[in-house]
Amino acid sequence: MATPIIDVAGLWTTFGKTVVHEDLNLQVEQGEVVALVGGSGSGKTTLLRQMLGLETPTRGTVTIFGDNLQEADSARLQQMRNRWGMLFQHGALFSALTTFDNVAQPMRELRTLPEDLIRDAVLLKLQMVGLTPADALKMPSDLSGGMVKRVALARALALEPELLFLDEPTAGLDPSLADSFVALIASLREAMQLTVVMVTHDLDTLLALSTRIAVLADKHLIAYGSAQEVIAVPHPFIEQFFLGGRGRRALQVLDQHGGPHEPLHEAT
Numbered sequence: 001m002a003t004p005i006i007d008v009a010g011l012w013t014t015f016g017k018t019v020v021h022e023d024l025n026l027q028v029e030q031g032e033v034v035a036l037v038g039g040s041g042s043g044k045t046t047l048l049r050q051m052l053g054l055e056t057p058t059r060g061t062v063t064i065f066g067d068n069l070q071e072a073d074s075a076r077l078q079q080m081r082n083r084w085g086m087l088f089q090h091g092a093l094f095s096a097l098t099t100f101d102n103v104a105q106p107m108r109e110l111r112t113l114p115e116d117l118i119r120d121a122v123l124l125k126l127q128m129v130g131l132t133p134a135d136a137l138k139m140p141s142d143l144s145g146g147m148v149k150r151v152a153l154a155r156a157l158a159l160e161p162e163l164l165f166l167d168e169p170t171a172g173l174d175p176s177l178a179d180s181f182v183a184l185i186a187s188l189r190e191a192m193q194l195t196v197v198m199v200t201h202d203l204d205t206l207l208a209l210s211t212r213i214a215v216l217a218d219k220h221l222i223a224y225g226s227a228q229e230v231i232a233v234p235h236p237f238i239e240q241f242f243l244g245g246r247g248r249r250a251l252q253v254l255d256q257h258g259g260p261h262e263p264l265h266e267a268t
């Protein structure tokens with residue numbers, strides 16, 4: 001079997017006496033879109049930061065592209081970081097830089113690409129996310145919320161990553177902008193053959209994009225599978241999240257149109 005893109009094994013996280021994760025095991029295969037869900041404080045953001053190498057688990061390992069993150073030195077970690085992109089919740093653009101320079105920044109940091117090649121690559125990335133060369137000259141303060149997300153996505157994709165992390169990708173967007181952003185992510189994911197890991201509270205986003213859903217609760221991964229498989233797991237968080245009024249409606253739409261779901265992989 002192929003090496004998973006991400007392999008979280010025996011992971012524990014404690015802050016003082018608080019145990020956040022207790023022996024988590026989670027694998028993400030190539031081409032999957034995995035959504036991390038869980039109640040407030042269940043440790044989604046912490047797990048995402050551990051996958052990004054920004055935090056170290058108390059025990060256990062996070063292996064990405066076959067390399068153990070905790071054992072990687074800073075040069076190796078940087079090489080790995082160049083193979084993934086991250087879209088932060090609020091876009092997190094540099095306010096003093098133009099759209100163009102924001103997208104160019106990861107390419108310039110490599111210090112190996114000539115400026116004319118960077119220029120072409122930035123314009124291509126902007127086109128891929130539905131922005132024009134005229135938008136390249138704008139400052140972040142002149143962009144709408146939806147455009148900021150698109151620029152941030154273009155920047156996350158600047159180095160043609162194999163893996164994309166998304167933190168609440170549709171937070172702050174109104175429903176129609178959220179739908180078009182989700183459609184954009186879906187089409188780029190297909191075109192670039194991306195593996196995606198996202199944290200989201202938004203059921204529509206989750207059901208539209210994810211191939212598997214990982215549910216964190218009670219310090220454990222209590223379910224990991226398709227929406228249908230996850231909702232079959234009896235747990236108060238799952239009932240409230242998926243089977244509350246909004247959840248029911250979203251699942252009805254899924255039943256009518258089908259979803260991108262894969263067979264169940266048991267939670268451990």
Ligand SMILES: Nc1ncnc2c1ncn2[C@@H]1O[C@H](COP(=O)(O)OP(=O)(O)OP(=O)(O)O)[C@@H](O)[C@H]1O
Binds near residue numbers: 020040041043044
């Ligand atoms: N650096 C830290 N020091 C101490 N406690 C922390 C630290 N980072 C996170 N925690 C605690 O770990 C727990 C998990 O936090 P985390 O932010 O990962 O949860 P979350 O699932 O992302 O929550 P939310 O949905 O509210 O963002 C919380 O109880 C939080 O207070």
